[in-house]
């Protein structure tokens with residue numbers, strides 16, 4: 001039992017079998033605040049590997065399924081069926097898995113990018129709404145306390161009028177043809193049939209795009225994109241340069257790369273306004289730099305003085321003990337649990353939980369990918385990003 005919500009939510013997982021990356025992160029994130037119990041899974045893409053993975057990874061007594069189809073069917077008819085499913089497969093399976101569980105009345109937590117095309121993303125938005133299910137998309141960088149602090153400061157007007165948004169997400173791991181090795185993460189990420197039409201664009205530029213929007217509170221109206229594929233023979237982009245124009249007249253730039261040697265997960269956001277600026281870097285996530293124009297820079301630290309409610313809600317241990325990726329990921333699980341309990345009990349969700357990215361943000365990420373590809377193909381033509389256009 002949890003003190004906060006009465007009982008742990010019953011969680012199922014699709015994907016995340018032996019050798020998978022993000023499934024294990026989701027499992028840790030789900031345990032951290034003790035809001036969930038993993039009771040079922042269809043953990044891999046073939047029945048044999050799914051059952052084998054489930055035998056090792058799931059607890060004794062958990063329901064170990066050979067396919068997600070079998071899992072939806074069996075879970076739907078149980079009294080103690082799962083409350084929520086985590087979808088941690090490669091991108092091409094997100095849509096069919098999410099749709100099946102939503103239709104069975106089960107809440108969804110899904111990794112990004114939400115789908116491999118815009119119409120599928122819009123369909124998931126529609127089905128989630130029709131079924132009244134919670135749908136959280138794990139744009140996990142929005143779970144960091146100091147990212148939430150930055151958002152609160154922008155919203156409070158601490159930067160003045162927004163002028164410039166600059167966001168980078170740099171990695172070096174695909175500098176050579178890793179997809180020719182047995183690295184399965186590199187293989188599917190460079191295969192359009194599994195990754196979707198974006199390479200670096202869908203994998204990490206979408207994170208940068210979401211983070212910039214989450215903190216600045218605004219989405220660009222138009223973007224101009226240039227996508228490069230530097231590694232010979234690679235079938236998807238591995239480097240992304242995007243200019244962004246906001247309705248207010250503010251400007252932005254987004255650079256994402258997976259061919260930048262020397263960088264690991266170097267996500268860096270800088271925002272400049274008429275009165276000051278903010279800078280936050282995921283490789284030093286417990287610090288946020290704020291400079292009021294003409295003054296000495298201030299360093300906000302996680303759990304330190306002068307933080308607002310959103311940052312304090314997302315922090316667990318005293319300052320100086322580093323929190324990081326897993327805790328930020330766990331924050332989205334904690335927020336999702338609060339949203340699900342509120343939905344199940346027909347209560348208003350707590351305001352803090354409403355910061356968790358939803359299926360709308362997931363779909364906006366897919367619209368961003370489509371707009372960037374359209375723009376690139378038209379020689380970096382300025383292209384609309386507005387939701388619900390005909391794309």
Ligand SMILES: NC(=O)c1ccc[n+]([C@@H]2O[C@H](COP(=O)([O-])OP(=O)(O)OC[C@H]3O[C@@H](n4cnc5c(N)ncnc54)[C@H](O)[C@@H]3O)[C@@H](O)[C@H]2O)c1
Nearest residue numbers: 015016017020021022043044045088089090091093111112
């Ligand atoms: N939020 C983040 O920071 C973050 C980080 C890494 C990956 N991701 C996203 O997470 C997803 C998975 O990425 P990964 O790197 O863990 O991939 P991975 O290749 O390491 O793992 C994918 C797992 O899904 C399983 N799988 C594939 N199809 C399946 C199906 N139909 N049914 C059940 N299982 C199936 C595979 O067998 C494997 O176990 C991707 O969408 C990726 O974009 C997000």
